[in-house]
Amino acid sequence: MKIKFLGAARTVTGSCFVIETDKARFAIDCGMHQGSDQIEKRNMDITPYDPAHIDFFIITHAHIDHSGLLPRMTQKGFKGSIYATEPTGDLLNILLLDSAHIQEVEAAGKNKRLLRTGMKADAVPLYATKDAEAVMPLVKTRKYDEVFSPAPGISARFQDAGHILGAAIVELFVEESGETLKLVFSGDIGRPNQLLMKDPSSVHQADYLFMESTYGNRNHKGELESLDELAEAISYSYSNGEKVVIPAFAVERTQEILYSLHLLLRGGKLPKDMPVYLDSPLAIKATEIFRHHKSYLDSETQILIKAGEDPLLLPNLKMSTSTADSIRINETREPAIVISASGMCNAGRIKHHLRHNLWRPGASIVFVGFQAEGTPGRKIVDGAKKIRINNEDIAIAAKVFTINGFSAHAGQDQLLNWLKNFQTGGMQVFLVHGEFSAQEHLASLIRDKFGLSVTIPEYLEEIRLKPGRHFEAIKAPVAAEVQTNLSPLLADLKTKLDDVSGKMEKFQSLSSSQQAEIADLFRQATLNIDRIKNRS
Ligand SMILES: [Zn+2]
Ligand SMILES: [Zn+2]
Known part of the structure; x- marks a missing residue:
């Protein structure tokens, strides 16, 4: 049996593992690649997937980094x-419908931007x-628990x-030449x-994990x-007559925040007259799905x-579905809690709540999820003094809270504890x-x-799994890696350096603090060039 790593290899997004046995070709997960342009390019070239020759997919969960390339x-x-x-x-x-809409x-x-610059409007959505x-x-x-x-x-x-x-978590049993191998995919x-x-x-058991x-x-x-x-943020903005803005992913994090607010209300830490707005049509729909599948929730919730x-309900909870509902939230000057998406502030209604509240002393912005590098959310968390929105x-005058404890992922110790459950003798871990x-x-x-053999596979690496928990490389990852054309990047850099040379006189006339800032940027650029140089 062969397995090819098409994503989530030395990175978080794009989960997809294509498996080929003597009888079938299939994949676990089909996630979208998210992050730098280089990584997102992988969504375009889908030759390695060969979708017409995939018999079936097994999807661990609905997050876009595990399912977003299905369309x-x-x-x-x-x-x-x-x-x-x-x-x-x-x-x-x-x-997936929401993702298609975003595309x-x-x-x-x-296309609008292309037309404005007199070019051909030839951009097509990913799907x-x-x-x-x-x-x-x-x-x-x-x-x-159902075997299929x-x-x-x-x-x-x-x-x-x-x-x-x-x-x-997916347990997979593959029988080949009279022997059965067990593969376990943890999902998230x-x-x-x-x-x-x-x-x-x-x-408790796996040959390959x-x-x-x-x-x-x-x-x-x-x-x-x-x-x-969370209670501290609420009390801070309530006493200042301002709003608490919570950027949150529509699925899971929003529902967990609603539940947390429910607990705070019960403990007297959420003022009864403070309205809570759920301002995300996607989150409202997701909350309905949570309610529909009660038996999947934990015993405390049951x-x-x-x-x-x-x-998931609060006496003061208001759902804003329409754009008009959303706009109305900032027309009232009362203290309130606003939960909105996207979770990393790069799209959606949250942007307009930030525009209305970020500059207000007394307001709070509460981050409850992972903020990826380059996103507006990450910039605010990292202490930016101002931010460009629309x-x-x-x-930024609002108080920024970054709360880590709401993660939907196991932390390091918890991952190791989960691993402890396996009879680990000889298991191979990827x-x-x-x-x-x-x-x-x-x-x-x-x-x-645990004394286990651990491998960290690379993007496009392909290996053959054998009985006895051995595996061998089929294709070296470096050879398999898509070649990146570096020449245009160098040409671009040279043009930009020329532009900068032309502006040196202007820089010298700026204030001393601005000059210091520019000097800092120069040093960072030099450092990066040195890094590139030392790669050869
Ligand atoms: Zn996930
Ligand atoms: Zn994930």
């Missing part, structure tokens, strides 16, 4: 089945609504990953004690501490529900879904603590 597959000839849990199926429906809007915007719609009829739902056989010689079983609603492993979600299931490592190099703060920090309490510079530095850190801990 690209249907667009390019995939017609097989897509196996997922029932809540994942429902979430895929809303998330369409982005392409339309690009369109009809491609996302084509995914849904292919989805076949399976329950946790998607192809001859292959059986699989979902276990609760405790990450988001319906998220699964949840944080134990997470609100709403059950703790991740323990798995493909394990996520997002937080391979650090632990999270405690839950109670995080709840206290007890609350049985007692007649709805943890072509306008907005000063670390996936993590930045390389975090993976190296975790790999050395696993080697030390």
